[in-house]
Amino acid sequence: METKLPHIVVLGAGFGGLTFCQDFKGKAHITLIDRKNHHLFQPLLYQVATAALSAPDIAQPIRSILTDNDNVTVLMDEATGINLTEKSVSLKNGTLHYDFLILGLGGVTSYFGHPEWEQFAPGLKSLDDALTIRRRVLYAFEKAETEMNPQRRDELLTIVVVGGGPTGVELAGAFSELAKHVLVKDFQRIDPARARVILIEASTRVLSHLSPGLGDTARAQLETMGVEVKTSAKVKNIAHGFVELDSGEVIRAENVIWAAGVGASPLGRQLGVETDRAGRVKVAPDLSIPGHPSAFVIGDMANCVDKNGVNVPGVSPAAMQMARHVAEIIEDELLFPQHRQRKPFGYWDKGTMATIGRSAAVAKVQDFEFSGFLAWLAWLFIHLIFLVGFRNKVAVFLQWVYSYFTYKRGSRIITGQAGDAYLAEEETKNTPMVPPGHAH
Amino acid sequence: METKLPHIVVLGAGFGGLTFCQDFKGKAHITLIDRKNHHLFQPLLYQVATAALSAPDIAQPIRSILTDNDNVTVLMDEATGINLTEKSVSLKNGTLHYDFLILGLGGVTSYFGHPEWEQFAPGLKSLDDALTIRRRVLYAFEKAETEMNPQRRDELLTIVVVGGGPTGVELAGAFSELAKHVLVKDFQRIDPARARVILIEASTRVLSHLSPGLGDTARAQLETMGVEVKTSAKVKNIAHGFVELDSGEVIRAENVIWAAGVGASPLGRQLGVETDRAGRVKVAPDLSIPGHPSAFVIGDMANCVDKNGVNVPGVSPAAMQMARHVAEIIEDELLFPQHRQRKPFGYWDKGTMATIGRSAAVAKVQDFEFSGFLAWLAWLFIHLIFLVGFRNKVAVFLQWVYSYFTYKRGSRIITGQAGDAYLAEEETKNTPMVPPGHAH
Numbered sequence: 001m002e003t004k005l006p007h008i009v010v011l012g013a014g015f016g017g018l019t020f021c022q023d024f025k026g027k028a029h030i031t032l033i034d035r036k037n038h039h040l041f042q043p044l045l046y047q048v049a050t051a052a053l054s055a056p057d058i059a060q061p062i063r064s065i066l067t068d069n070d071n072v073t074v075l076m077d078e079a080t081g082i083n084l085t086e087k088s089v090s091l092k093n094g095t096l097h098y099d100f101l102i103l104g105l106g107g108v109t110s111y112f113g114h115p116e117w118e119q120f121a122p123g124l125k126s127l128d129d130a131l132t133i134r135r136r137v138l139y140a141f142e143k144a145e146t147e148m149n150p151q152r153r154d155e156l157l158t159i160v161v162v163g164g165g166p167t168g169v170e171l172a173g174a175f176s177e178l179a180k181h182v183l184v185k186d187f188q189r190i191d192p193a194r195a196r197v198i199l200i201e202a203s204t205r206v207l208s209h210l211s212p213g214l215g216d217t218a219r220a221q222l223e224t225m226g227v228e229v230k231t232s233a234k235v236k237n238i239a240h241g242f243v244e245l246d247s248g249e250v251i252r253a254e255n256v257i258w259a260a261g262v263g264a265s266p267l268g269r270q271l272g273v274e275t276d277r278a279g280r281v282k283v284a285p286d287l288s289i290p291g292h293p294s295a296f297v298i299g300d301m302a303n304c305v306d307k308n309g310v311n312v313p314g315v316s317p318a319a320m321q322m323a324r325h326v327a328e329i330i331e332d333e334l335l336f337p338q339h340r341q342r343k344p345f346g347y348w349d350k351g352t353m354a355t356i357g358r359s360a361a362v363a364k365v366q367d368f369e370f371s372g373f374l375a376w377l378a379w380l381f382i383h384l385i386f387l388v389g390f391r392n393k394v395a396v397f398l399q400w401v402y403s404y405f406t407y408k409r410g411s412r413i414i415t416g417q418a419g420d421a422y423l424a425e426e427e428t429k430n431t432p433m434v435p436p437g438h439a440h
Numbered sequence: 441m442e443t444k445l446p447h448i449v450v451l452g453a454g455f456g457g458l459t460f461c462q463d464f465k466g467k468a469h470i471t472l473i474d475r476k477n478h479h480l481f482q483p484l485l486y487q488v489a490t491a492a493l494s495a496p497d498i499a500q501p502i503r504s505i506l507t508d509n510d511n512v513t514v515l516m517d518e519a520t521g522i523n524l525t526e527k528s529v530s531l532k533n534g535t536l537h538y539d540f541l542i543l544g545l546g547g548v549t550s551y552f553g554h555p556e557w558e559q560f561a562p563g564l565k566s567l568d569d570a571l572t573i574r575r576r577v578l579y580a581f582e583k584a585e586t587e588m589n590p591q592r593r594d595e596l597l598t599i600v601v602v603g604g605g606p607t608g609v610e611l612a613g614a615f616s617e618l619a620k621h622v623l624v625k626d627f628q629r630i631d632p633a634r635a636r637v638i639l640i641e642a643s644t645r646v647l648s649h650l651s652p653g654l655g656d657t658a659r660a661q662l663e664t665m666g667v668e669v670k671t672s673a674k675v676k677n678i679a680h681g682f683v684e685l686d687s688g689e690v691i692r693a694e695n696v697i698w699a700a701g702v703g704a705s706p707l708g709r710q711l712g713v714e715t716d717r718a719g720r721v722k723v724a725p726d727l728s729i730p731g732h733p734s735a736f737v738i739g740d741m742a743n744c745v746d747k748n749g750v751n752v753p754g755v756s757p758a759a760m761q762m763a764r765h766v767a768e769i770i771e772d773e774l775l776f777p778q779h780r781q782r783k784p785f786g787y788w789d790k791g792t793m794a795t796i797g798r799s800a801a802v803a804k805v806q807d808f809e810f811s812g813f814l815a816w817l818a819w820l821f822i823h824l825i826f827l828v829g830f831r832n833k834v835a836v837f838l839q840w841v842y843s844y845f846t847y848k849r850g851s852r853i854i855t856g857q858a859g860d861a862y863l864a865e866e867e868t869k870n871t872p873m874v875p876p877g878h879a880h
Contacts, residue, residue: 063626186503411496
């Protein structure tokens with residue numbers, strides 16, 4: 001059974017790694033390694049955090065996606081180190097040698113040198129992150145309902161989102177809808193419509209990767225929905241129950257969500273090659289690691305200037321395009337080993353968009369900018385098309401239709417309380433409480 | 441705003457407590473208290489544990505269910521003690537006084553005096569239990585794929601279900617389907633079809649609440665699906681990785697699920713009234729606590745012999761019938777306080793059923809017993825009808841149709857690894873591993 005096929009190791013089953021495995025046509029065996037058993041559709045992760053979708057709706061087992069790709073072995077494991085000279089990858093459960101390596105481990109939440117903020121302000125990169133945020137936010141409303149101290153109650157009903165990029169904008173809009181449209185009917189003592197959602201952005205406007213015009217539109221849409229938008233506001237400190245800004249302003253809030261910083265997977269820094277401030281590997285024009293032509297970096301882990309001088313952004317279409325580029329290079333080289341002539345990568349910007357809420361979104365395709373209902377519909381359909389798995393497409397579509405017409409959220413449940421710091425603290429609290437009119 | 445309405449406190453938003461809140465027509469204010477924010481449809485919990493359904497599909501926010509019941513206040517809290525003489529309930533966050541009390545806290549998993557088995561053999565009572573089981577079982581298959589030691593690999597691929605009641609039978613059937621039909625296509629080194637699912641029952645047959653004929657049918661259906669059924673087999677010990685039987689037989693298995701014992705919520709034992717061995721409160725014919733006519737116990741917490749001498753079983757229809765009975769008693773008494781004449785509770789057995797797998801189930805309605813495809817269809821529709829929430833009915837129905845035709849499971853994802861004892865152990869392991877044919 002000993003085959004002498006070349007061995008390609010792919011680290012990470014995100015958009016990049018998965019696309020590579022699906023598109024690679026050459027004669028080689030691929031081993032795909034991921035810490036999780038599922039591919040996650042990150043663009044919809046904020047909808048799990050805001051109780052609109054359930055976790056399995058936006059995740060698909062990697063094995064199941066690649067069930068017909070007989071040349072791919074899937075392992076649930078984690079890379080702990082890479083030796084580019086010996087061409088080997090150390091995993092928690094062993095070591096793999098490779099002929100070609102594809103690094104596509106994506107990003108991690110970065111707290112700009114303040115890792116201590118993480119416990120108070122969770123980021124949003126994994127399903128577990130999303131479920132933590134959902135649990136904490138829903139639980140804060142429950143706590144507010146039994147809270148007698150009005151100041152503490154306001155605190156429980158305040159959500160701060162740090163970072164005015166697409167994730168922050170989408171989260172803030174969705175939290176505002178959750179409070180003002182979904183929860184508002186179901187509480188008796190508190191008024192969820194009075195919940196505050198505050199979006200904090202360090203630069204002068206939200207969605208700074210889009211034009212000032214679209215940024216202004218997004219801001220206006222957010223404010224119409226009741227989100228308080230604070231631009232040119234830098235975070236100085238975060239601890240339990242508050243955010244302090246550079247201006248000295250202190251915002252008391254039970255829930256602070258961190259959507260401000262994305263850094264590359266820490267493995268990039270361990271390679272001993274040049275990385276940028278975010279830890280991304282500075283790749284050669286062909287996406288290989290300079291000096292190591294058998295090792296490629298794709299997706300959010302790569303700092304790439306393409307053949308037209310464009311800084312390739314950390315978005316899923318870029319990761320998928322990079323994966324296809326590398327697949328073609330390796331296919332060619334396996335067929336014509338002597339004729340090594342690699343093309344530089346060129347990024348094709350399909351456009352960017354962000355959704356803000358019901359019937360509200362902004363989009364940019366080439367030089368064409370649009371917003372409102374049309375942009376929102378476009379956003380919905382593009383995300384459905386790219387969502388992996390037929391079952392998930394149908395499930396997400398039906399839930400969106402359901403939520404649109406009923407103003408309800410299908411995943412408004414609190415699970416997994418054990419081990420949550422916020423709840424451990426809660427156990428020790430004991431405020432006297434009686435419902436109005438029933439103190440005997 | 442001080443109203444002088446009588447105050448009814450309901451503990452537990454299971455089938456009993458929820459039905460009471462929905463059906464009670466009298467003039468009174470109700471406070472419903474539950475530790476969770478959701479009502480759980482327990483009959484389908486095993487489908488979450490076996491990756492067929494996602495957690496939100498079988499749970500509904502309590503507030504959302506009762507959104508139109510303006511006389512009901514919902515609190516997410518936990519009762520820590522009850523004073524029947526002073527008519528008060530202590531909660532984690534305060535104290536409530538009541539005019540009437542409804543205790544419907546349901547059951548807990550009971551290990552028959554061996555609480556130390558719980559960490560090795562999780563029970564199945566809550567969504568968190570189900571997600572723990574799903575995570576551990578799916579992860580065991582992933583670990584088996586990288587395991588080089590054949591004995592350890594067999595252990596990883598063995599699932600033991602303890603207890604041959606409806607839950608145990610349903611779990612064993614669903615695990616066998618998961619391994620033999622769903623996972624079988626997606627692994628390269630292991631053959632999930634070779635996974636062993638072993639069902640252990642202490643008495644002489646499975647489903648002992650049904651006739652011997654139906655029990656035999658269920659056993660035959662399970663064995664056709666590849667489940668090993670061991671009856672008259674008592675568990676002597678459970679520890680990490682094995683189950684020891686009274687016969688001396690030791691079964692090595694990574695996953696052991698406990699479906700053998702259900703005890704009543706521990707609060708019953710703290711009341712200072714008569715309870716049975718399972719901790720259930722022995723109720724008067726009207727379902728009140730003897731000597732305390734304002735306090736009622738319904739559902740799995742009650743040990744009740746009805747007016748016809750029938751021992752009322754711990755099933756959801758019984759809990760709902762008990763809730764309606766108590767609602768009528770209180771309605772009457774509020775209208776005619778002088779005319780206290782309470783009717784005894786009578787249980788109407790609508791029938792019982794258990795599903796075993798695809799097109800396989802057994803059912804008994806009055807004296808009519810049936811099995812096979814018809815029983816399976818009946819099971820599907822009855823569960824859909826009683827599932828709370830329109831969205832959940834549609835979601836579950838569509839997933840069942842999808843799974844039936846594709847042999848896939850929509851919720852095959854591993855989330856929430858942190859804090860899991862099984863995984864902590866795994867971190868320290870380091871077996872050398874290379875894929876076949878790629879050791880360089």
